[in-house]
Amino acid sequence: NAGVTQTPxxxxxxxxxxMTLQCAQDMNHNSMYWYRQDPGMGLRLIYYSASEGTxxxxxxxxxxxxxxxxxxxxxxxxxxxxxSQTSVYFCASxxxxxxxxxxxxxxxxxxxxxx
Amino acid sequence: xxxxxxxxxxxxxxxxxxxxLRCNFSDSVNNLQWFHQNPWGQLINLFYIPSGTKxxxxxxxxxxxxxxYSLLYISSSQTTDSGVYFCAVxxxxxxxxxxxxxxxxxxxxx
Numbered sequence: 210n211a212g213v214t215q216t217p218x219x220x221x222x223x224x225x226x227x228m229t230l231q232c233a234q235d236m237n238h239n240s241m242y243w244y245r246q247d248p249g250m251g252l253r254l255i256y257y258s259a260s261e262g263t264x265x266x267x268x269x270x271x272x273x274x275x276x277x278x279x280x281x282x283x284x285x286x287x288x289x290x291x292x293s294q295t296s297v298y299f300c301a302s303x304x305x306x307x308x309x310x311x312x313x314x315x316x317x318x319x320x321x322x323x324x
Numbered sequence: 325x326x327x328x329x330x331x332x333x334x335x336x337x338x339x340x341x342x343x344x345l346r347c348n349f350s351d352s353v354n355n356l357q358w359f360h361q362n363p364w365g366q367l368i369n370l371f372y373i374p375s376g377t378k379x380x381x382x383x384x385x386x387x388x389x390x391x392x393y394s395l396l397y398i399s400s401s402q403t404t405d406s407g408v409y410f411c412a413v414x415x416x417x418x419x420x421x422x423x424x425x426x427x428x429x430x431x432x433x434x
Contacts, residue, residue: 242422244424249426250426250427251328251410251412251424251425251426251427252410252412252424253424254421254422254423257421267421268325268421268423297365299367311355312355312357312369312372313357313369313412313422314369315359315367315369317365317366318365318366318367320365
C-alpha cells in the first residue's frame with residue numbers, strides 16, 4: 210500500500226516549456242487534489258476532483274490544467290511554464306469530497322524550478 | 325473565503341519543554357486537520373479533529389468548533405518534533421476545498 214505517489218520528485222524547466230505532473234493513489238479514494246506550496250507559506254489549492262470524471266478550480270488555477278484519468282490518477286499540466294510557477298507541488302486524496310467527514314492524505318511532493 | 329490564522333508563527337523550545345499551537349478560523353467548519361511538515365518536506369497527518377479532543381502519544385489536539393479555534397499540544401518536546409505545523413479547514417458548505425494556515429515553525433534544541 211504505497212498511499213499517494215507523485216512523479217517526478219524534481220524537475221527543472223525553462224520558461225515556456227510544458228510538463229505534466231503525475232499523481233496516483235491506491236486507497237480507492239474518490240477525491241483528489243493538487244496544491245502548491247511557496248516558501249514560508251501554507252498550501253494553496255490549485256484544482257481538485259471530487260469524483261472520477263469531475264474537476265473544479267481551487268484558489269490558484271491560472272496557468273494549470275488537470276485531468277482525472279481514472280479513479281486512481283490525477284495529473285497536473287503546465288502548458289507554458291513561468292518562473293512564478295516555481296514551487297513545491299503536492300497531490301492529495303481523500304475518501305470522498307461529497308461526504309464531509311474525511312481526511313486528506315498527501316504525496317511526497319514535486320519540487321519544480323522554472324528558469 | 326475563509327481565513328485561517330496560526331500562532332505563533334515561530335517557536336523555539338528546549339528539548340523537554342511543552343508547547344501549545346493555535347489555529348483560528350473565520351467561519352464554521354466541519355473538517356479540520358493538523359499536519360506536521362518535517363525538514364524533508366513530507367506532510368504527516370497528525371489529527372483529523374473537526375471537534376472534541378484527541379490524543380496520540382505526546383501530542384493532543386482540541387477543537388472548539390463553536391468558538392472557531394483548535395489547539396495542538398506538544399508535551400516533552402523532542403528534536404524530531406522540529407518542522408512546520410499546519411492546520412487545514414474545510415467549510416461546512418464546501419465539500420472539496422481545504423484552506424491551510426501559514427503554519428507554525430517549531431525548532432526544538434537539544
